[in-house]
Amino acid sequence: MTAAGPGRPIGVFDSGVGGLTVVSAVLSRLPRERIVYLGDTARVPYGTRSAQTVLKYSRNAARFLLRHDVKLLLIACNTASAAAFPGLRSELPVGVLGAVEPGAASAAAVTRSGEVGVLGTLATIRSGAYERALLALIPSLKIHVQPCPLLVPLVEEGWNDPADPVSQLVVRRYLGELRDRAPRLDTLVLGCTHYPLLRETLQLVATELWGHPVTLVDSAEAMAVATEKLLATQNQLELSVGAELLHPTARLRCFVTDEARVADVAARFLGRALPQVELVDL
């Protein structure tokens, strides 16, 4: 228990910078924790790689973060989660949280109609990971998936303002298709770390289209909740007094594998200015 005690940071990794939405949620929810983040920006996107390659990349990332003595590893990337979560969980000497299960658990707890929608990239939707996780919790759920290939490039282009007519139109088209197939749905999982940046637009359009309340489940937020629970269970929550007075940026160390265009984009995902980004070769 002493070796696993407070003082050690949480490790978070993603194929790119989208996982910074998870970092942002964790830093806000757990104001005493420190985070070491790794964005494998040289090899993004993982969605077009084979599962075997993604597992190899994820092991590289995990090994790097373990060298920074992390007490817990968050896989803040749906593709890496689907391919590497079971493997990493069984082989790593620290706790591991994937990107899919926490959001699925929140959605299963929230729905009243028993009909849940899942928004994700083509790769995530094709993997069937959310259906498996949701049905493992409540086998009677009706799950409606909607691939939204344009949302990631839209967010990366920075066109995610709720007043932006392009993002409004695109969101209206995807959610409109889903509304036609699933009028009784009352819960929508944002199954991609990029989507929290479109949260406001998604909420506005969903409310308008369904005409009844639709709860958005932000998988970044759900990972922060699951992180708190797991650390509490393992008696690893940071307790040192004064740490919560540190600015969130001072509690974050940020590594990337390729520097091109990272800082400006990353700051939007984090929701604040980034600390100095450090370049690393895995």
Add this chain to the structure above:
Amino acid sequence: MTAAGPGRPIGVFDSGVGGLTVVSAVLSRLPRERIVYLGDTARVPYGTRSAQTVLKYSRNAARFLLRHDVKLLLIACNTASAAAFPGLRSELPVGVLGAVEPGAASAAAVTRSGEVGVLGTLATIRSGAYERALLALIPSLKIHVQPCPLLVPLVEEGWNDPADPVSQLVVRRYLGELRDRAPRLDTLVLGCTHYPLLRETLQLVATELWGHPVTLVDSAEAMAVATEKLLATQNQLELSVGAELLHPTARLRCFVTDEARVADVAARFLGRALPQVELVDL
């Protein structure tokens, strides 16, 4: 001369299916030629790979096409062209055409104001390949580049109809930025094999924004023209009577390295139904 005589097909490769716009242009312009196409769909997109990796992948593709006895190799992918064209041209026993030079040559021939715009992906614009090719032809040209990251996902999603309000809005935003910087521009290079599918929208919006005629240079069309010239120079144009009576699809053999979702998307790029797609492991 006899070994290089008629009868042999033209080889075309791309990281994905976008290069089928080049195939379509060549099949239309040269109604007697046959084409062997390779789409490296298992490793798309090349834009996020290092130049060294792209060169390696391009050599794999070239070797595969040479085994099909091609008489000429077209690199129908801007990223692969930027990274591999000089190398492949010097080491292959057949002629090689890249994706950049033909479009640059057309634009240099067409402009009257001496101001040319280039639309492309982030990777293509960052490579500076069009600027180099254009300035090598006319050193006094003023070149205005505009990265358009959303256009490829838009086309792959199939939202490229000129009446589609999303594609209209997105094109209006990119071209609007360019218009503000370059009001005297009279020529626009479509520097990506996906963009010909948005040609109609681009032409409508460009005419409206600039208020004077703007010529769109379709780099797929430019590659077809360059192919005809090069084959004529090398005395390799197909002359056999009757071949032109074959339906274009009957003159195309199509290989991919991963089958997922290829056929439906590919048919849109080719502009007609695809022949049976064959799966290959490079």
